[in-house]
Amino acid sequence: MRVHNKLERKRRVHRRIRRKVIGTSDRPRLSVFRSLKHIYAQVIDDATGNTLVAASSREEGIADGRNRKGAAVVGKLVAERCSEKGLDSVVFDRGGVKYHGRVRTLAEAVREAGLKF
Numbered sequence: 001m002r003v004h005n006k007l008e009r010k011r012r013v014h015r016r017i018r019r020k021v022i023g024t025s026d027r028p029r030l031s032v033f034r035s036l037k038h039i040y041a042q043v044i045d046d047a048t049g050n051t052l053v054a055a056s057s058r059e060e061g062i063a064d065g066r067n068r069k070g071a072a073v074v075g076k077l078v079a080e081r082c083s084e085k086g087l088d089s090v091v092f093d094r095g096g097v098k099y100h101g102r103v104r105t106l107a108e109a110v111r112e113a114g115l116k117f
Contacts, residue, residue, distance in 0.1 A: 021091050023046040023093075029044045029045075043082055
């Protein structure tokens, strides 16, 4: 199958990742979505289909989601919210994009704040 554009490639890669990465009640999935202007992170229990924790660069007090500094703030925020809910480990879902730049910075900020994956 030949890929004709970036969006289709991203969707195909994300489907492949999701076959392997499954969140449970003990270890939910940390899903990251990156747009041009913002970055979003959700912690999802795939067994029940519920979003347990969410954070994004659109929230008050976060200056910019277009750069790594904003991604680090979102990562720290989602880790703090997870610790409030009693979650200490997650499975990382990069959402079909490369583990580079803002996605990597968000993941490193989550790890530094104490969440394991």
